Amino acid sequence: xxxxxxxxxxxxxxxxxxxxxxxxxxxxxxxxxxxxxxxxxxxxxxxxxxxxxxxxxxxxxxxxxxxxxxxxxxxxxxxxxxxxxxxxxxxxxxxxxxxxxxxxxxxxxxxxxxxxxxxxxxxxxxxxxxxxxxxxxxxxxxxxxxxxxxxxxxxxxxxxxxxxxxxxxxxxxxxxxxxxxxxxxxxxxxxxxxxxxxxxxxxxxxxxxxxxxxxxxxxxxxxxxxxxxxxxxxxxxxxxxxxxxxxxxxxxxxxxxxxxxxxxxxxxxxxxxxxxxxxxxxxxxxxxxxxxxxxxxxxxxxxxxxxxxxxxxxxxxxxxxxxxxxxxxxxxxxxxxxxxxxxxxxxxxxxxxxxxxxxxxxxxxxxxxxxxxxxxxxxxxxxxxxxxxxxxx
Numbered sequence: 282x283x284x285x286x287x288x289x290x291x292x293x294x295x296x297x298x299x300x301x302x303x304x305x306x307x308x309x310x311x312x313x314x315x316x317x318x319x320x321x322x323x324x325x326x327x328x329x330x331x332x333x334x335x336x337x338x339x340x341x342x343x344x345x346x347x348x349x350x351x352x353x354x355x356x357x358x359x360x361x362x363x364x365x366x367x368x369x370x371x372x373x374x375x376x377x378x379x380x381x382x383x384x385x386x387x388x389x390x391x392x393x394x395x396x397x398x399x400x401x402x403x404x405x406x407x408x409x410x411x412x413x414x415x416x417x418x419x420x421x422x423x424x425x426x427x428x429x430x431x432x433x434x435x436x437x438x439x440x441x442x443x444x445x446x447x448x449x450x451x452x453x454x455x456x457x458x459x460x461x462x463x464x465x466x467x468x469x470x471x472x473x474x475x476x477x478x479x480x481x482x483x484x485x486x487x488x489x490x491x492x493x494x495x496x497x498x499x500x501x502x503x504x505x506x507x508x509x510x511x512x513x514x515x516x517x518x519x520x521x522x523x524x525x526x527x528x529x530x531x532x533x534x535x536x537x538x539x540x541x542x543x544x545x546x547x548x549x550x551x552x553x554x555x556x557x558x559x560x561x562x563x564x565x566x567x568x569x570x571x572x573x574x575x576x577x578x579x580x581x582x583x584x585x586x587x588x589x590x591x592x593x594x595x596x597x598x599x600x601x602x603x604x605x606x607x608x609x610x611x612x613x614x615x616x617x618x619x620x621x622x623x624x625x626x627x628x629x630x631x632x633x634x635x636x637x638x639x640x641x642x643x644x645x646x647x648x649x650x651x652x653x654x655x656x657x658x659x660x661x662x663x664x665x666x667x668x669x670x671x672x673x674x
């Protein structure tokens with residue numbers, strides 16, 4: 282009985298299938314057509330934008346003096362406080378000067394003796410000159426007296442030089458700063474023995490107002506910049522000074538502007554970079570030598586170029602920049618372009634786009650070359666949104 286029931290059900294299903302097939306004979310199944318994807322577009326315009334350059338580097342002292350002794354002796358007194366500002370010529374150390382003062386007195390005495398001897402020799406030569414006229418002395422005796430007088434004069438010059446040297450050494454017992462700046466820690470204390478022209482410095486004085494900022498830029502970038510200026514794509518500003526903004530290591534902007542001083546005329550062979558130096562005022566000593574900083578400045582203007590948001594520019598597998606261009610027939614073309622960074626959010630398009638072309642700026646992940654789209658300009662969409670908000674109000 283159960284077998285009979287299953288057979289009847291199978292037959293019933295077969296008849297139903299045949300009837301359905303017969304009823305649909307001659308008809309076709311229509312597949313609904315997908316609408317063209319809607320994309321926002323940006324119409325390209327030619328503009329002039331500043332050629333903003335940002336470089337990294339380190340601060341360097343404007344001037345640096347290594348304080349070393351020029352005479353040998355015992356440090357009698359230290360005349361400064363570590364970390365203070367010192368002026369040019371300010372005394373920093375006093376070396377025990379007793380020995381050098383004695384040398385000065387000895388040189389003064391030697392000079393006085395030489396002067397006395399010279400006076401005697403000159404008088405003798407004068408008398409012999411008178412006697413030689415009446416043949417009271419021989420010519421040889423007169424010549425000898427004249428030579429002795431000349432030797433005495435030379436001895437005076439020699440003793441004067443020795444006295445000057447002794448006085449110089451005495452003055453060097455008081456070690457002074459050759460520049461104005463801030464002095465660091467002292468490597469010696471009172472009672473230490475220092476020697477003439479030793480390699481170890483007693484202290485360092487750094488002039489940090491103003492302060493140098495040494496920046497580095499790749500030689501390729503310098504070469505590219507010169508080519509762009511030569512071709513007229515980048516217009517030189519034609520001014521004597523270029524303002525420089527300094528960004529500190531904590532990403533804060535330094536309140537005072539510096540000026541670009543110079544660029545090195547040779548390339549560092551090991552790094553392939555060129556040095557660029559900026560001079561920055563530093564009255565409060567915020568920037569310290571050795572500090573890592575960034576600097577940005579404007580090196581001319583890009584004229585008649587196109588700018589695009591970075592979000593609409595993609596990279597091909599070969600690393601080339603490309604955008605999706607909406608052609609006149611509303612189909613998509615993937616276009617390779619040559620770009621250069623303008624700021625954190627934009628690119629400057631140097632080649633690959635013309636004025637008035639439409640670039641897709643939305644729904645980019647679903648676009649492929651050759652696809653037909655329904656373009657809506659960004660400006661029109663913004664206007665429509667404003668109208669809808671006004672209607673709601």
